[in-house]
Amino acid sequence: MLNRLPILSSLKHLVHRFYMYMTVDNSISTRAIQWKPELHLQRNIDLYKTQHDQFAALLNQQSEQGLVQFWLDMALSNLPSKYNWEPENRTQKAWEHLSLYCEESCYRAASQVWKEKQSKCWEEYIFSARCLIYDPVKFPKILAKYDPSISPLYAYITEVLRKTIKDEAALAKFSQWRLLCKKSNKELKEALIRYGIREPEVSRFLFARKYFKQVYQFNKIQNPETRSGRRWIEPDSNDFQESQLYYNAEKLLAIAPHQVAVGKDVTGEQLQRWMETCITALRNYPQSIVPSISLEVMGAVSYTIESDGGFHLEIEDSPPEQERLCQQMEAVLQHELLALNEEQKEILYLYYGLGWNQKQIAAKFAVTQGAIARRLQTIERRLINGVYSLKQPSQWVTGYVTRWLKYSYETPDYSDLIHAALVTAVKLLKTQSQNLLRLHYAEKLDINTISNQLDLPVDIVNELLYQTNYELETALLKELDIMIKKVLSIWLNKQYKHLEKCNFKLHFKDLILT
Template structure:
């Protein structure tokens, strides 16, 4: 813990306060606070300086300190009017998200208030490090809803925004800084999963441990809440008391009892059962990570967590199948696959008869439904459906010629089980499919996979633990790998069909853009 809070340097010019934020530069013997620009907000300031007459006048009032203070006050009011009231009326050159940017300018302007408030509280009570006080202040201004309520009560005639926000933040973090609230068990219980995950990453903990720590923390919180927080036997002022071994044992039982349920992350299900002592060690690591987490007040990660609270991890959707498939042949890398895909599909379209070409043009290009096409061709709707299926199947089979899945899926699944079973990549659709398939397996089979691919135990030990023979272990592993291969091939079929559907619509609609040219669809495509 530092004995002295670093000095906050003054920006060179007042307008910089609207696009600079604080970072800590750890020197050899001491920490130094510096300003760093948020580039998109810096560009926004320049835009208004060039395009907005009133804004430009504020920045050209000279270097007199008194004038600068007045201009700064008026610029604060300018962004407040825009943020709270969307005033003045939007001009054509202004960004569509100008209100959001106005809030961001005001938020960064209050960075200095965070520092001032934290300094005042820290000088009065050095129970906790000054970085934690700054972190608590930032939690308030980077919460848009709370920040809006605070600014709505601000009277520009009564004081400067700096004075007003410093006092609001001082009171807030002073209340948050009550000694009891800095209990490490409160810290562990109150921090969000997103913050804990970020803290663990900074602390050097990665998957699969992160998922297991988060899952364990969930059950520890439940047990701790019932046994300690809500326990009437605890005296007032001792709310965040030290948990005992029974609490950790109970939390471990909950963890082990639900690790194989569908709600459990794959990394948890893939791991072994834990003891109370192991779970306690995990919680201590989480606490250490959280205690270190606010020490870097650089918002590149921690403030993203604050501003994006509640947002879950986004999974990558289905796009070009070659982006999600791994190929052993260097000639079939994603870039080459894209070119080859285009070539083989167009070649296959050239081989279609005129009726089939017209059917594709009407269905994918003009958007006719099957009933309308059936009336034109004087056949039944089911006949049109069969013709479309025949063409689509033919084109899908053509895509398979690039790299037939059955030839590489077996090798892929085997490699994945051996290297990535515990830490799948959720941005990879193939991994997602394999994890989803594993979740549907019988509990006994999942236990077998955990021990064989997760813990990498000797087969004889696995036989003893599960009470099965060596032949049964081999049979279960072979059957499971076959299930994964089947699920993967089915998903590849879906991916290819979705890609083909998008490709056909794009190519056929390209024909519509040239309606006066009497040429068939393939001439247009080529």
């Protein structure tokens, strides 16, 4: 919380006002407002600087009102006429540039109200102002009423915001606890990441917020005895204590994220600090200028089937060895297909290419359906063994599990399929085994300390750890089998659908020629 007004650092150049937003710098003893660039808007400015003569001239002249009017014309009237090089969403970007230009007005307006009435935290005032300039409905209406002949835009917006903040403060519309309760998990996650919070803390903060909301709404929002005429009143220590009881009781359930399950129990004071951090992160988070899917949050792995019929594993920023492995996998599968006998090839073609079921194939070969099922399984196992030969799971799984427990147990990478499989495997372990892993690999306790804490002999603890590792290795091998079967099924379907399509084209061509 801020109990005094932070200093606003000045921007070096006028153009910065159109692509930079404010954030509170907590790294120094005297808290100050710092500026951070919104990179996609900075790139947009650079584009117009190099491609648009009028815009470049306004920049050279340092014409603040001219630049403001340039974006206003584009946002309100879609003027001037669009060039081919301009982005398709240029109007939306114009609104975003104007919102950022008004960031300093938020500070000025909030400062004026706070100096008149310091009974509320300054952060509440500035957040109320920012809500308005990032509102996609209200902000355009405010700008539509602006008359440039009367005053500069920054003065007009500052006055509008000042009145808005005073009205909302008088009616008690704004509350930091309302902000915390109303924001979605996606918004809070994005805000925490931008604020510098990383896993496993992000998952723990989200999980804690879930139980705090339940307790706070029951004890304060829905309880007429505690509302006292205000809807979003301050929570008390009992609310945080009750929230931490729910958090600790349910963190080992299947619904709890892995990062939560492997963490320590929390105290009421710690949970309160987490919620205050969430509030600060949300207040520092620009709302309308964020990508609909943040690149910081998106997973890095996706599967696609290319039109040429081949299966490819796409890994964002994947190292060369992973790309080579994908290429090797497809080469091995193609080799194994060519090595099949004619009957096996025909069965695959009928099953994956023409979509026949096992009963239809059995009738063609005059055998039982069970015989066809076994032949398909034999072919499938041969292809799977070919893929396994690239990495030899039986040889690398033990070492992989050991390294994962040591370095990635608390913060698994869910975009890595093997990490995700191990997280699933951990949740299937007995409670005692999960607790043992948490103490050793999350809390970093040595064997002797665990022995004393669990009141078990050291050799028993070692044996339990060894057995748990073995269970994870076994589960991972099973999960690898499942994943490879899924991948193989997709690949075979594509291969034979592509072959059937080619055969149809050749047959159709023959009909035309004859």
